[in-house]
Amino acid sequence: MKVNPELIDEIKKYGAFDISACFNCGNCTAVCPLSKEDASFPRKLIRAGHVGMEEKITSAIEPWHCYYCGECSSTCPREAQPGEYMMALRRYLIAKYDITGLSRIFYKNGWLQTWLALGLLAGFYLLYSSYTGDFGALAGKIELAFPVYVTIALGGYIINMYRYAIVKPLGGIKASLKPAHIYETFVHGFTQKNFNGCEETDWTRWIAHLLVMSGYVLTLLISNLHLLSPLDKQYSAFSPVSLLVWYAGLAILIGGGVMSLRRVFKSAESSKFSHPSDWLFVATMFLIGASLLFTHYLNVAYGPQDPLLAKVYRLNIAIETVWILLIVPFTKWIHIFFRPLAVYFQHVKREAAAGTAFGFNLSR
Amino acid sequence: MRELEKIEVDTLVVGSGIAGLQAALDLADQGYSVAIVEKAPSIGGKMISLSKVFPTLDCASCITTPRMASVSHHPRIKTLTYSTVDAIKREGKTFTASVTRKPRYIDEKECISCKRCEEVCPVYLPDEYEQGLGAKKTISIPFTNAIPQLPVMHPEHCIRCGACARACPKDCIEFLQEPAPVEIKAKAVILATGYETTPMTAKKQYGLGKLPNVISPMAAERLLAPHGPYGRVLRPSDGMVPGSIAYVQCAGSRDKSIGVPYCSRVCCMYAIKQAILLSGSLPIADITIYYMDIRAFGKGYEQFYNNARAMGINFVKAKVARITEDEKHNPILRIERQEGDSAPAEVKHELVVLSQGLLPGCDVSKFNLGAGLNDFGFVQLSDETVSSAVTAGAGVFAAGVVKGPRDIPDSVVDAGSAAMEAASYIRKL
Structure with a gap:
């Protein structure tokens, strides 16, 4: 196996500044309620990082099983922050799976992505404001382009994750076709039920997370299916679409607000360390919720011809554009796909070990 | 005064x-x-x-x-x-x-250490010298080979029955001593x-002293001492002879999360010593020592450690992360097995000793x-x-x-x- 002596320094650039203090006692793995017989972490991955076993790290799916309860960090005898190391590994893996290499640059350069986001936001807002034609129609086209872009970006990630996690270590294309495994993958994707696998369930965190996620998925549906045309139609406050918007906006504001407060006050082990990209993520999410709510409120209250609505709607679309272009593909946003996929890949690995996986070997 | x-x-x-x-x-x-x-x-x-x-x-x-x-x-x-x-x-x-x-509440100059007061005293207390495993009288000589052989009375537990004062042949009980x-x-x-050893409550994950069969090393010393509380090794919850005993090393040292980052130097050796003594008094018991690394640094210490290994004491490299118990009060240790593929595991024992560290x-x-x-x-x-x-x-x-x-x-x-x-x-x- 090839050894990369610079590996641990490389990982440290994604967070996990204290990990060299680790003396490999295994307390973290033992205390972790999510660590399993065939997916044992964090100690094994820390060790692999220390000794430079790059392939072990790049093929690891364990980082996606970690929900950062923080028990490992709070009980670590060396205060080496193993939980933060797992977080750093997730960033490292995102950068690894990303074919464009942009994630790597953003993660390593602190606030660069934030400045770029601000610049793009201003740029798109000016661009949309200077558009003299029918902005409602343009917005429809922009919103319909979002899913195409996201699918391409996501497709690249998923193929790469599959390549690193399954094809390379197992030496072939493997899959599991058992309905139970596929069903479980979806259940994890929608409920993130492993949150409750932590020793003491952090209900606030889980509920905040679920609110943000459900609100966000709804927003995504509303915009990607172009359910709203606020400049053309007047909506009543209690129409089905309005109810969706109220829920989505409020869920994001409340959930996102709780999450930001926890980061500000560092109230839990998982919110002690914040990477600039975490702030960007939370802040933009918050803006999306706020601008969506405000746009819809203006439409419901003052009708589609309201002059302020025209401005706020352009801002709303500008924020969404930046979000889709810059944040969706290059931050931890994509973990919502990686986590359930990791559950699935774990089954594939298990079946491959048992020889029941579907697939064929690639000759090297 | x-x-x-x-x-x-x-x-x-x-x-x-x-x-x-x-x-x-x-x-x-x-x-x-x-x-x-x-x-x-x-x-x-x-x-x-x-x-x-x-x-x-x-x-x-x-x-x-x-x-x-x-x-x-x-x-x-x-x-x-x-x-x-x-x-x-x-x-x-x-x-x-x-x-x-x-105040001992006796006349120290007159007392002839006859123990009559202790014999007649009707009130029993947990004996702190036996780490709470045995009982002593409210007025008693602290332990067999104590020097001086003078009884101490604990007025907070005394019921003022006066039995000791009537029994004392030298009339030296002084209830009003200052x-x-x-x-x-x-x-x-x-x-x-x-020193004092790190308290049982030092680490939340180790049961905070509420698990009856998780004991301190000082209590284990008393169980092993020839004049100990039971005269043999029995576990506290039900008096059973334990068939499987575990030592949790670094339970009070080398752990920044409890504020004791230093090595206490003696725990590896006293655990090995107790394990050897236990295998003498309980020849068929399984004894396991969970350690991070064994620090046998003194003269003859490494030999001592090797002897323990050769005697069949299990040494498992693992830091115990959590201790719980089953309905029979058997402690369950959660560890990571590091040999082979490495995986988290839960191991049940009948008695567990926390190798506590030394505090000033x-x-x-x-x-x-x-x-x-x-x-x-x-x-x-x-x-x-x-x-x-x-x-x-x-x-x-x-x-x-x-x-x-x-x-x-x-x-x-x-x-x-x-x-x-x-x-x-x-x-x-």
């Missing part, structure tokens, strides 16, 4: 564990007068309650009791037990210590205040003697490479664990060194 008693000596020794006893004897044998102050009712410190010592498996009492007897009979040593040092003042070249003799002040003037002070027994900075403390509350030596006893305070010397965790041989050696340093200091005055 009783009348002030005044004592003038060359050296004041605070603490009468093995280090304090050795320092006092070494000074007194050179012709210096010594006063030794002990807060417990008997001299002997922690060592007198141990079963055997590593790596020779000598009987701990057999080493301690001769020194205790020598100290208590020495013409130049004045022993004050059940007494606390409240303050030490430095006046020029002398130290004046204010000491309080706590604390007595003592003033000790000395030219030098030797601090030998020793007393905050000696309250005496303001000029001796500095390190980050962990142990006395800082002025220059460790030059002397193992000299502190930054002139005339103030340190012996034993007060300077940091160390084992019995090391404590005895540097008690001698403290005595030598104190003697040469007094000579030069």
Whole structure:
């Protein structure tokens, strides 16, 4: 196996500044309620990082099983922050799976992505404001382009994750076709039920997370299916679409607000360390919720011809554009796909070990 | 308050564990007068309650009791037990210590140690000398080989029945006894205040002392001692003979999450020693030691460790992360098995000993003697490479664990060194 002596320094650039203090006692793995017989972490991955076993790290799916309860960090005898190391590994893996290499640059350069986001936001807002034609129609086209872009970006990630996690270590294309495994993958994707696998369930965190996620998925549906045309139609406050918007906006504001407060006050082990990209993520999410709510409120209250609505709607679309272009593909946003996929890949690995996986070997 | 008693000596020794006893004897044998102050009712410190010592498996009492007897009979040593040092003042070249003799509620001069009071007393208490595993009477001599052989009464538990007073042939029960002040003037002070083990409550994940079959190493010493509470090894919850015993190493040391980042130096060896003794008293029991790494650094220690391995004691490299129990109070340890593919695992045992670390027994900075403390509350030596006893305070010397965790041989050696340093200091005055 090839050894990369610079590996641990490389990982440290994604967070996990204290990990060299680790003396490999295994307390973290033992205390972790999510660590399993065939997916044992964090100690094994820390060790692999220390000794430079790059392939072990790049093929690891364990980082996606970690929900950062923080028990490992709070009980670590060396205060080496193993939980933060797992977080750093997730960033490292995102950068690894990303074919464009942009994630790597953003993660390593602190606030660069934030400045770029601000610049793009201003740029798109000016661009949309200077558009003299029918902005409602343009917005429809922009919103319909979002899913195409996201699918391409996501497709690249998923193929790469599959390549690193399954094809390379197992030496072939493997899959599991058992309905139970596929069903479980979806259940994890929608409920993130492993949150409750932590020793003491952090209900606030889980509920905040679920609110943000459900609100966000709804927003995504509303915009990607172009359910709203606020400049053309007047909506009543209690129409089905309005109810969706109220829920989505409020869920994001409340959930996102709780999450930001926890980061500000560092109230839990998982919110002690914040990477600039975490702030960007939370802040933009918050803006999306706020601008969506405000746009819809203006439409419901003052009708589609309201002059302020025209401005706020352009801002709303500008924020969404930046979000889709810059944040969706290059931050931890994509973990919502990686986590359930990791559950699935774990089954594939298990079946491959048992020889029941579907697939064929690639000759090297 | 009783009348002030005044004592003038060359050296004041605070603490009468093995280090304090050795320092006092070494000074007194050179012709210096010594006063030794002990807060417990008997001299002997922690060592007198141990079963055997590593790596020779000598009987701990057999080493301690001769020194205790020598100290208590020495013409130049004045022993004050059940007494606390409240303050030490430095006046020029002398130290004046204010000491309080706590009331035993008996006339110490008249008592003939006949134990009649103890026999008739109707009230039983958990015996702290037996780490709560046995019981003692409300008025009782602290333990069999205690020196002095004087009973202590605990008025908070006494029911004032008067049985002891009626039984006492010398009429020396004094229910109204008060604390007595003592003033000790000395030219030098030797601090030998020793240690306390990290408490059972130090780590939340280890059950906070609420799991009955998770015991302290001091309790295990008592179970193994020939004159221990049960006379054999039984587990506390139901008196069963344990068939599987585990040691959790570093349960109170090398753990920043409990604020004790240092190694306590003795835990590996006492765990190995207890494991060897246990396999003697329970030949068919499985004994496992969960360790991070075994630190067998002294003379003969590695051999001792290898012997334990050869005897069939299991050594498992794992840090125990959590202890829970099943419905029968069998402790369950959660560890990561690191051999092979490595995976988290839960292992059930019938008795678990937490290898607790050593914390400073007393905050000696309250005496303001000029001796500095390190980050962990142990006395800082002025220059460790030059002397193992000299502190930054002139005339103030340190012996034993007060300077940091160390084992019995090391404590005895540097008690001698403290005595030598104190003697040469007094000579030069």
